[in-house]
Amino acid sequence: MWNWFHKLASPPHFYxxxxxxxxxxxxxxxxxxxxxxxxxxxVAPADYQQGDAFRIIYVxxxxxxxxxxxxxxxxxxxAIGLIWRIKLAHAVAAAAAPLxxxxxxxxxxxxxxxxxxxxxxxxxxxxxxLTSELIMLFLYFGYMALRAAIDETVKADKAxxxxxxxxxxxxxxxxxxxxxxxSLHQGPTLVRAGGPAIETAMLxxxxxxxxxxxxxxxxxxxxRVRTEVLFRERLKHWVRVxxxxxxxxx
Amino acid sequence: xxxxxVSMPGLWHGFSAVIRRDILLAWKRPGDVxxxxxxFAMVSTIFPLAVGPSTEQLQFSGPGVVWVAAxxxxxxxxxxxxxxxxxxxxxxxxxxxxxxxxxxxLGKALAHWLISGLPLVIMSPLIAITFQMPADxxxxxxxxxxxxxxxxxxxxxxxxxxxxxLHRGTALLGLLILPLSMPILIFxxxxxxLSAAEDGVAAGIYFLAAYCMLALSLAPFATAAxxxxxxx
Amino acid sequence: xxxxxxxxxxxxxxxxxxxDFALQDGEMLVIEGPNxxxxxxxxxxxxxxxxxxxxxxxxxxxxxxxxxPSFRADLAWLSHRVGFxxxxxxxxxxxxxxxxxxxxxxxxxxxxxxLGLARLTDxxxxxxxAGQQRRVALARMLLSRAKLWMMDEPFTNLDKAGQSxxxxxxxxxxxxxxxxxxxxxxxxDIDGKTRRVLLQ
Numbered sequence: 303m304w305n306w307f308h309k310l311a312s313p314p315h316f317y318x319x320x321x322x323x324x325x326x327x328x329x330x331x332x333x334x335x336x337x338x339x340x341x342x343x344x345v346a347p348a349d350y351q352q353g354d355a356f357r358i359i360y361v362x363x364x365x366x367x368x369x370x371x372x373x374x375x376x377x378x379x380x381a382i383g384l385i386w387r388i389k390l391a392h393a394v395a396a397a398a399a400p401l402x403x404x405x406x407x408x409x410x411x412x413x414x415x416x417x418x419x420x421x422x423x424x425x426x427x428x429x430x431x432l433t434s435e436l437i438m439l440f441l442y443f444g445y446m447a448l449r450a451a452i453d454e455t456v457k458a459d460k461a462x463x464x465x466x467x468x469x470x471x472x473x474x475x476x477x478x479x480x481x482x483x484x485s486l487h488q489g490p491t492l493v494r495a496g497g498p499a500i501e502t503a504m505l506x507x508x509x510x511x512x513x514x515x516x517x518x519x520x521x522x523x524x525x526r527v528r529t530e531v532l533f534r535e536r537l538k539h540w541v542r543v544x545x546x547x548x549x550x551x552x
Numbered sequence: 553x554x555x556x557x558v559s560m561p562g563l564w565h566g567f568s569a570v571i572r573r574d575i576l577l578a579w580k581r582p583g584d585v586x587x588x589x590x591x592f593a594m595v596s597t598i599f600p601l602a603v604g605p606s607t608e609q610l611q612f613s614g615p616g617v618v619w620v621a622a623x624x625x626x627x628x629x630x631x632x633x634x635x636x637x638x639x640x641x642x643x644x645x646x647x648x649x650x651x652x653x654x655x656x657x658l659g660k661a662l663a664h665w666l667i668s669g670l671p672l673v674i675m676s677p678l679i680a681i682t683f684q685m686p687a688d689x690x691x692x693x694x695x696x697x698x699x700x701x702x703x704x705x706x707x708x709x710x711x712x713x714x715x716x717x718l719h720r721g722t723a724l725l726g727l728l729i730l731p732l733s734m735p736i737l738i739f740x741x742x743x744x745x746l747s748a749a750e751d752g753v754a755a756g757i758y759f760l761a762a763y764c765m766l767a768l769s770l771a772p773f774a775t776a777a778x779x780x781x782x783x784x
Numbered sequence: 785x786x787x788x789x790x791x792x793x794x795x796x797x798x799x800x801x802x803x804d805f806a807l808q809d810g811e812m813l814v815i816e817g818p819n820x821x822x823x824x825x826x827x828x829x830x831x832x833x834x835x836x837x838x839x840x841x842x843x844x845x846x847x848x849x850x851x852x853p854s855f856r857a858d859l860a861w862l863s864h865r866v867g868f869x870x871x872x873x874x875x876x877x878x879x880x881x882x883x884x885x886x887x888x889x890x891x892x893x894x895x896x897x898x899l900g901l902a903r904l905t906d907x908x909x910x911x912x913x914a915g916q917q918r919r920v921a922l923a924r925m926l927l928s929r930a931k932l933w934m935m936d937e938p939f940t941n942l943d944k945a946g947q948s949x950x951x952x953x954x955x956x957x958x959x960x961x962x963x964x965x966x967x968x969x970x971x972x973d974i975d976g977k978t979r980r981v982l983l984q
Contacts, residue, residue: 479735569883641865
């Protein structure tokens with residue numbers, strides 16, 4: 303079993319496997335998203351409280367969930383890279399950060415759009431989830447800024463790994479603090495669509511969207527890691543063989 | 553070489569030597585202590601100037617303003633925590649010491665608090681009075697600031713270790729530490745507000761104390777790791 | 785101490801690969817090479833300030849990885865940035881050292897006198913000349929009970945008398961059973977006890 307893991311950690315091997323894996327992620331993911339979007343937008347009934355506005359959750363919930371999962375992936379692979387010195391793990395962490403930041407941004411935008419009809423404003427500080435997402439966006443920025451500020455890749459990997467781990471420990475604390483903070487004001491929050499028991503007609507598209515987004519995220523991150531690996535190993539022979547095809551003028 | 557004639561210094565000896573040296577250095581350069589304090593006072597003063605002097609507004613915004621000012625002043629002073637050691641080679645000596653680096657780092661961070669955090673806490677009542685804070689609230693404010701500034705020194709030392717020697721380190725340090733310090737700010741400032749509204753403050757104080765303990769026990773390890781990485 | 789197959793990357797450059805060396809008590813290892821060849825990096829790697837890309841090191845018969853603190857207890861380090869505080873006096877600076885590692889303060893007077901620093905003890909460190917600052921660093925090495933001396937270009941900023949003093953101090957240290965690793969672009973030799981590593 304360790305053999306398989308060690309093989310996977312070798313960059314050329316990973317590069318080969320991931321090429322085959324991406325379609326398995328991308329196509330099912332795309333199909334699920336299409337199904338989820340169509341049934342979510344057209345087939346599912348309008349929410350009795352919020353009308354059609356609630357449909358934005360079909361994008362908001364997957365985006366928010368992925369923004370957190372991306373951070374966990376980032377922190378976990380950073381830890382693996384730091385403890386077991388596996389370079390590929392650092393590449394995964396580096397690849398996950400911008401994706402996570404984009405999903406966080408998407409969650410913020412969709413959350414804001416969702417809340418607008420209820421709040422009357424584009425931003426409501428009282429909503430704990432939105433504020434937490436905003437702080438998480440800053441955590442992503444900090445991570446990427448630290449990486450950018452350090453020239454040497456190895457050093458940047460290690461330093462940002464420490465930061466990612468410190469952030470991961472803090473995220474539950476941040477969530478808790480923001481919850482407490484907003485509970486002091488009883489501000490308007492994003493209500494769960496459909497009330498306590500969500501109808502199956504609304505649930506299935508949502509699940510489809512969540513899984514679909516996750517699969518597409520998987521495809522995206524594999525693609526990014528491939529690019530990272532190519533860049534990091536650019537001086538090695540196996541990369542040259544791939545990048546400079548036979549006969550092409552380099 | 554007769555190693556038996558001199559023994560290794562104990563943990564307490566190493567810890568106290570680090571604190572003693574940093575305090576001695578601050579003593580010789582009082583500006584290091586005074587600058588963050590002036591900054592704290594000035595930032596607190598700017599708000600009433602910008603927002604207006606009505607008593608209601610002052611009392612309402614007082615806790616938040618004092619806390620934000622304390623946070624920013626601490627951030628300002630954190631930048632230089634490891635900078636001089638990095639530049640003059642003392643950091644090499646610290647990293648190469650047989651004493652556990654987290655212990656030495658804890659000493660540095662605590663010395664930093666004694667030099668910049670503690671004076672801030674002591675000075676805070678003066679600022680609070682200008683915001684017309686009632687006396688009981690001022691007590692609570694000082695307690696929250698005490699726990700909070702210790703936590704900030706600890707958390708901030710991680711950021712300082714990660715950014716020491718980097719170009720534009722100060723701005724980056726702020727970007728790294730501010731999101732992470734939100735829990736401290738939230739509980740600190742809101743607890744003081746609750747006290748002013750004569751509400752229960754126990755939850756907030758407990759949280760701040762617990763966070764402080766967590767920071768004191770975990771942050772030195774992260775800082776030591778970050779310091780070794782930055783010193784490479 | 786011994787090392788096998790060390791290699792080091794700095795940025796994208798491979799500074800050296802497959803480097804081996806061995807060092808016994810009473811011997812000195814000299815790292816030679818032109819400027820920029822990686823002498824300082826190798827020295828920092830041996831001390832543990834940098835990580836080697838590959839290879840392994842042994843100290844006192846055990847792998848270095850397993851027991852860094854006792855290795856550091858036996859190590860004294862001297863480099864270009866001497867590592868003292870400009871605002872403190874020599875005495876204050878050296879007193880701090882006793883908190884970091886085992887030092888023999890009883891011999892401080894002798895050491896300072898030998899290095900010609902006896903009358904400078906109350907001045908702030910920053911007011912000393914570069915050569916005098918170097919000598920204070922040498923005093924620190926003398927006072928530490930370290931077995932392994934590691935020095936990066938120990939002769940810079942020193943006049944002829946200072947340089948021969950350094951050579952004498954190293955020779956005495958080796959004679960007493962210690963060891964030294966020195967990076968120097970200047971030629972250094974102590975008969976019969978010198979091993980060399982050349983970096984390109």
